[in-house]
Amino acid sequence: MKKRLYIELENCIGCRSCLAACTQCGGHEERNRNYVYDVNPLVDRQTMPLMCLHCENPACARSCPAQAIQIHETGAVLSALVEKCIGCQNCTIACPYGIPKFDTEQNLMYKCDLCIDRTKDGIPPMCASVCPSNTLQWLTEEEIEQKEQQHKLDNDKWVASMPLEGRTEVKVNLPGILQGTEKLF
Amino acid sequence: MAHSYVQESIKNRRSVNRAFASKFAKSMFIAVSLLVILSFIGTRMFTHVDLNLYGYVVGTFVFIGGFFYRFIAWGERPPTKIFMKKGIRLLFRKSTPKTTANHLGTYQFIWDRGIYRWTQHLLIGWGVILSCLVTFPLVFGWMYFTMEENGYYTVVAFGMDVMRVEADGWLAFFFYNALNFTAIAVILGVCMALYRRLKHMQARAEQKFIYDFMPLYLLLFISITGLALTFMNVFLHGQGHYVMSLIHQYSVIVTLIYLPFGKLAHIPFRPLSVFARNYREHYSEQSMKKCKNCSTEFVSTEQSRDVRDVLHENAIHFDMEEGFNLAELCLPCRRKYRMSRFSGKPTHKVIHKEANQDAKG
Numbered sequence: 142m143k144k145r146l147y148i149e150l151e152n153c154i155g156c157r158s159c160l161a162a163c164t165q166c167g168g169h170e171e172r173n174r175n176y177v178y179d180v181n182p183l184v185d186r187q188t189m190p191l192m193c194l195h196c197e198n199p200a201c202a203r204s205c206p207a208q209a210i211q212i213h214e215t216g217a218v219l220s221a222l223v224e225k226c227i228g229c230q231n232c233t234i235a236c237p238y239g240i241p242k243f244d245t246e247q248n249l250m251y252k253c254d255l256c257i258d259r260t261k262d263g264i265p266p267m268c269a270s271v272c273p274s275n276t277l278q279w280l281t282e283e284e285i286e287q288k289e290q291q292h293k294l295d296n297d298k299w300v301a302s303m304p305l306e307g308r309t310e311v312k313v314n315l316p317g318i319l320q321g322t323e324k325l326f
Numbered sequence: 327m328a329h330s331y332v333q334e335s336i337k338n339r340r341s342v343n344r345a346f347a348s349k350f351a352k353s354m355f356i357a358v359s360l361l362v363i364l365s366f367i368g369t370r371m372f373t374h375v376d377l378n379l380y381g382y383v384v385g386t387f388v389f390i391g392g393f394f395y396r397f398i399a400w401g402e403r404p405p406t407k408i409f410m411k412k413g414i415r416l417l418f419r420k421s422t423p424k425t426t427a428n429h430l431g432t433y434q435f436i437w438d439r440g441i442y443r444w445t446q447h448l449l450i451g452w453g454v455i456l457s458c459l460v461t462f463p464l465v466f467g468w469m470y471f472t473m474e475e476n477g478y479y480t481v482v483a484f485g486m487d488v489m490r491v492e493a494d495g496w497l498a499f500f501f502y503n504a505l506n507f508t509a510i511a512v513i514l515g516v517c518m519a520l521y522r523r524l525k526h527m528q529a530r531a532e533q534k535f536i537y538d539f540m541p542l543y544l545l546l547f548i549s550i551t552g553l554a555l556t557f558m559n560v561f562l563h564g565q566g567h568y569v570m571s572l573i574h575q576y577s578v579i580v581t582l583i584y585l586p587f588g589k590l591a592h593i594p595f596r597p598l599s600v601f602a603r604n605y606r607e608h609y610s611e612q613s614m615k616k617c618k619n620c621s622t623e624f625v626s627t628e629q630s631r632d633v634r635d636v637l638h639e640n641a642i643h644f645d646m647e648e649g650f651n652l653a654e655l656c657l658p659c660r661r662k663y664r665m666s667r668f669s670g671k672p673t674h675k676v677i678h679k680e681a682n683q684d685a686k687g
Contacts, residue, residue, distance in 0.1 A: 150668050150669070151516075155428075157682065157685035158685075160683065160684070160685035163684040164624060164685075167527025167528050167530075167531065168526070168527055168528020168529070168531065168532075169528075172684070173684075173685065175583060175682065176661055176683055177681060178661065178665045178673065178680070178681055178684075179667045179673075179678070179681045180665055180668075180671050180673055181669075181671045181673065181676070182673070182676050182678040182681070183676065187669070188681070189665055189669065190670055191664060191665070192659055197534055198640075199641065200637055200640075200642050202622060203405075203636065203637060203640045203642060204405050204633050204636050204637060206403065206405035206406040206408070206598065206602070207406070207595065208400070208403070219532070223439065223653065224589065224592040225592055225595070227409075227596070227598050227599035227601075227602045228602055228603065229409065229602035229606065229628075229629075230606070230631050231405055231626075231629070231632075231636070233657060234625055234629060234630060234633040234653055235468075235633050235653070236660075237644050237652045237660070238660065238661065238664050239655075239657035239658065239659075239661040239664070240659035240661075243395075244438075246438040247435055247438045247439045248429075248434070248435035248437070248438075248599065249439070255534060257531055258527055258528060258530070258531025258532070259531075259664060260651075261531065301428070306644055306652070313668070314501045315668060
């Protein structure tokens, strides 16, 4: 059954387990590929994770002159193919979320591949496996549907993933404050 | 209205196809003519053609067809087109020889990815390049050997007597065995690559038979049948030579047909990395783009504009309500801006360095 990464942003406690776990994924060569940000630095301690949202029409792959960024059959937008990436960094300029990282010495872009060695076999990605606060979850379509129902507003719109720049494989749920709903725990 | 739009788009597609066909035909004509003319000169007006190798000639022509088909289609992609066009204009930069040697000769960047991978790539890469440098001049008669005086070979290159070597001297030994040495290098490199493909977790997750294993098996096929030819000649008094030489020819031709479409396609495409480096260096010297939010210079103005054009061509627009385009923000600001979109708090407006992003596992 197809599962997706689902992010409940407001749950994040800033422990950075997702960053640490990312470094341990096979082939990530001990470097993390995601981000954790202070939302309102110097004011409060709220943090939120930011990872590749795996666009259905990825700007990074569209702007790549070498066709180095491939899209896996599961929908994951893969990291640059090592033999094809020519190090032009077009993808970093194109990405609307600023996700791809670039290694100048290796002349190679690397980005979140949704731990493809795991997710292609239905195992959750490293970040979702370790997240202690259920910010990052690995859910089926039905489970995401249920969450959607839970957050449904009167105006017939689910606010989650609305403010993104396009359709994405990863589903993002916005903080309850913005949606006018309150969490039930 | 809709009708005319459809007509327009069909017309457009037809003209694109026609442009592709004419480009393809032109490239094929030039390449084949060039090969024939060079052969004509090299073989002293076709008097020294090695007919034993004609299969490779046919194979090369088929390869050129596939190569131009793939290469022209690839070059039509908007981002590729930009790099090709601007890269050629910037080819005569001072740094070009150094960058070329670095990227295409010594593979410095692969060394930085790992010494094991560098070793395997050096063995395979230079093994294949040297083999091609020996094989194709022989196939097209650009180089051949004559023996006018007993005990001495004359090396003829492009119809000119270049040097004379003792037939049983050490230099001649290297000439005869060049392909044996390169075959051994390729076999070693391929074995290293195969071993890595069995052990490396990321490689195991992503590899596909056709894309990752087939080129390795093909190279192995060529190298082993090539070495078998030598073995048969030296130890079996030439027994089975003709059958094996056909098998070897077959292996080379199949690889040539496969080359433009699989993993090996990176061989002809890779020089674009020199173009890309020149492009980045040149336009960074011209003018840098400042981040709309924090005023950090993060990319050349030219590249920023080019990427936006490419995305426009793909109907991707990142114009924000606030009146800027996402491409105008530097990467940290772009991420912080996303935070602000998620939370409603103006994260990107707070001048504060990025939070710790380096948790180690």
